[in-house]
Amino acid sequence: MKKTCFISIDVERDNFGNKDTFKGVEELDNILDIFKKHKVKATLFVTGYVMELYPDFVKKWAKDYEIGCHNYFHIPLDEIDLLEREKQLKKFVGLYQTIFKQLPKGFRAPRNIIDNKQFEILERYNFAYDSSVIPRHIALHRYKGYKGRAPAIPYQPSIRNYRKKGKKEKMNLIEIPNTPLLGGIPFAATWIRRLGAGFFGSLLSLNKPKFLSLTMHSWDGIKFKGRSSKNSGKVFLGQLDELLGLLKKMDYEFKTGEQIYEKISEIK
Numbered sequence: 001m002k003k004t005c006f007i008s009i010d011v012e013r014d015n016f017g018n019k020d021t022f023k024g025v026e027e028l029d030n031i032l033d034i035f036k037k038h039k040v041k042a043t044l045f046v047t048g049y050v051m052e053l054y055p056d057f058v059k060k061w062a063k064d065y066e067i068g069c070h071n072y073f074h075i076p077l078d079e080i081d082l083l084e085r086e087k088q089l090k091k092f093v094g095l096y097q098t099i100f101k102q103l104p105k106g107f108r109a110p111r112n113i114i115d116n117k118q119f120e121i122l123e124r125y126n127f128a129y130d131s132s133v134i135p136r137h138i139a140l141h142r143y144k145g146y147k148g149r150a151p152a153i154p155y156q157p158s159i160r161n162y163r164k165k166g167k168k169e170k171m172n173l174i175e176i177p178n179t180p181l182l183g184g185i186p187f188a189a190t191w192i193r194r195l196g197a198g199f200f201g202s203l204l205s206l207n208k209p210k211f212l213s214l215t216m217h218s219w220d221g222i223k224f225k226g227r228s229s230k231n232s233g234k235v236f237l238g239q240l241d242e243l244l245g246l247l248k249k250m251d252y253e254f255k256t257g258e259q260i261y262e263k264i265s266e267i268k
């Protein structure tokens with residue numbers, strides 16, 4: 001089968017400034033227009049709060065993209081107890097059902113921080129897949145979302161340990177992990193902004209992995225200042241355009257999480 005690339009955007013409040021602002025959400029078309037140019041299918045993991053504030057935007061995006069769950073509020077799961085986690089998920093699912101008359105299929109944890117207990121909740125709410133796992137440690141700095149090694153291609157996790165491929169006791173849902181490249185650097189917009197599209201292009205042409213997951217945030221396309229702000233806004237949009245062109249040349253097929261779930265047997 002063709003090489004697969006899963007592209008996703010976490011659609012959430014801005015990562016800059018002290019106030020709850022949503023510039024990245026309001027101007028998401030700056031990223032989506034580039035997707036359109038390259039005919040990219042993608043999944044948008046939207047927080048419930050964004051769905052509540054911008055229902056018409058979310059409905060419009062759903063015409064071209066899969067809408068997944070980024071929990072209700074963008075709070076790392078290790079900062080809230082299980083009751084609060086379930087309350088948030090339930091609220092998200094309720095709102096999603098009101099808007100789309102169906103259940104969400106995909107989940108991504110805020111800041112990629114997840115554990116077995118959250119997987120139990122996701123199974124109870126019939127999620128088809130999760131996409132939070134970071135399979136390798138980022139050599140350059142300690143990352144809270146990293147909890148040990150995990151497979152780097154989609155897998156059905158073991159019930160006891162979500163970071164292991166299940167043998168006998170498997171979860172029903174699948175995990176679509178982040179892609180670790182050289183030294184565990186995730187194939188993510190923050191790193192593309194730092195190191196450039198060309199750097200990732202040459203890495204990929206050396207490795208040619210059969211599965212890739214490329215992640216970004218709604219606010220990567222907005223120019224901001226401060227921490228991790230390098231090349232945000234227009235520069236990033238140019239890098240994304242270049243990178244998508246390279247991926248197409250390398251024969252990657254763009255698929256949503258839902259499509260990967262349906263075709264898991266072909267990737268395994």
Ligand SMILES: [Zn+2]
Binds near residue numbers: 074109110111
């Ligand atoms: Zn997020």
